[in-house]
Amino acid sequence: MRSLTAFAALALFAAPPTAFADAHDGTPMATASMIGNDEEDIGTVTLKQTPNGVLIEAHLTGLSAGVHGFHIHETGKCDAPDFKSAGGHFNPTDAKHGITVEGGPHAGDMPNIHFPEDGDAGLRVEVLNTMVSLEEGAEGYLLDEDGSAIMVHSGADDYESQPSGDAGSRIACGIVEMK
Ligand SMILES: [Cu+2]
Ligand SMILES: [Zn+2]
Numbered sequence: 001m002r003s004l005t006a007f008a009a010l011a012l013f014a015a016p017p018t019a020f021a022d023a024h025d026g027t028p029m030a031t032a033s034m035i036g037n038d039e040e041d042i043g044t045v046t047l048k049q050t051p052n053g054v055l056i057e058a059h060l061t062g063l064s065a066g067v068h069g070f071h072i073h074e075t076g077k078c079d080a081p082d083f084k085s086a087g088g089h090f091n092p093t094d095a096k097h098g099i100t101v102e103g104g105p106h107a108g109d110m111p112n113i114h115f116p117e118d119g120d121a122g123l124r125v126e127v128l129n130t131m132v133s134l135e136e137g138a139e140g141y142l143l144d145e146d147g148s149a150i151m152v153h154s155g156a157d158d159y160e161s162q163p164s165g166d167a168g169s170r171i172a173c174g175i176v177e178m179k
Helices: 001-022
Strands: 029-036 041-048 054-058 066-073 110-114 123-129 148-155 169-177
Touching: 001 148, 041 169, 054 110, 054 148, 066 123, 110 123
Parallel strands: none
Antiparallel strands: 029 041, 029 169, 041 054, 054 123, 066 110, 066 148, 148 169
């Protein structure tokens, strides 16, 4: 009886990795819980690996109406209120900032998001980032030693100013975490 119990315990130990792979269909996924400057909930960002990049879907609430810079920053640390702890833009290839710039963009540069005037229902955004990866060892791996963070800014990224698009202060931040 004693040895049977031991066997059952071993089988349980072996189970979790399989269950994890099944639950996610083998596709690496990550999430970022977004917080504002007062650590309030600003919504969620999910990241899903595809053969062609990482599909990023944001559901954001409680932002001011207008255009906001939307980036991936280089460190997975969101210390309110200023979120400076997240460092600069995620930039493993030492590129220049900006979608419209020769020699750009940073891997973490993404198009601006537009929060509506009547934004009670929040905002949903989907964007494919072809320069980052959730696969360990791949170029642009987001979950490297110091991780990475999703960031929303007070103003628009002008897509050209160095080093970060003159997008104003950081108003929402979320640490990218493996799901
Ligand atoms: Cu940013
Ligand atoms: Zn940038």
